[in-house]
Amino acid sequence: MTVKQKMPEYNLRDIYLRSGSANLADDFDPTIGEQQLRGEFRHKPMVANVKEIEPESKSGPDIHREFVVDFITRFEFRFQTPTVAKKGEGGMRDAALVEAVFVASYTRVTAGEPTEEELKSWANLQTLVHVWPYWREYCASSFMRMRLPGTLIPLLQVKQVESSSPQQPQLEEKAKAGKQRKTLTSKMKVTAKKAR
Secondary structure, three states: OOOOOOOOOEEEEEEEEEEEEEEEEOOOOOOOOOOOEEEEEEEEEEHHHHHHHHOEEEEEOOOOOOEEEEEEEEEEEEEEEEEEEEHOEEEEEEEEEEEEEEEEEEEEEEEEOHHHHHHHHHOOOOOHHHHHHHHHHHHHHHHHHOOOOOOOOEEEEEEEEOOOOOOOOOEEOOOOOHHHHEEEEOOOHHHHHHHO
């Protein structure tokens, strides 16, 4: 018999872009049609900053403490294009790169400081679910301004894993092409051709 662990309660305060960049390779011209591009994206939870907040009024002996927890996550999407080397061997080179660092800020009321395991678990699931739409919009608008093919980052889905030990729900992305499911840490391959 397994006991389900209750997920700690964090209240979302804010989500904001901490830094972002969008760059085209010097030798890549996005206005040329029929270019073969392959896209891949990654994310990486970077750090969780925990700060304790002093209560506004201290009325009576309260054992609960309030914390502000800022989860910082880095996202990256790159378009690559084939290169032709001597003897017919080819590789891939970067054509465009879009990067962003988002902060999701939460409050947490608890009797003690959040544990490392709790922070890691929240960063890899809930924070990602909350920040994902901001990342999708940032990519889509960057691609449009850079004259790159319209490419949408897939929607994020949460899947409960059945097992004999208590587990966190796992995240999956659902790619529309072929309705394949891939783990979030894998690279997504997108083939896009720019119309003339």
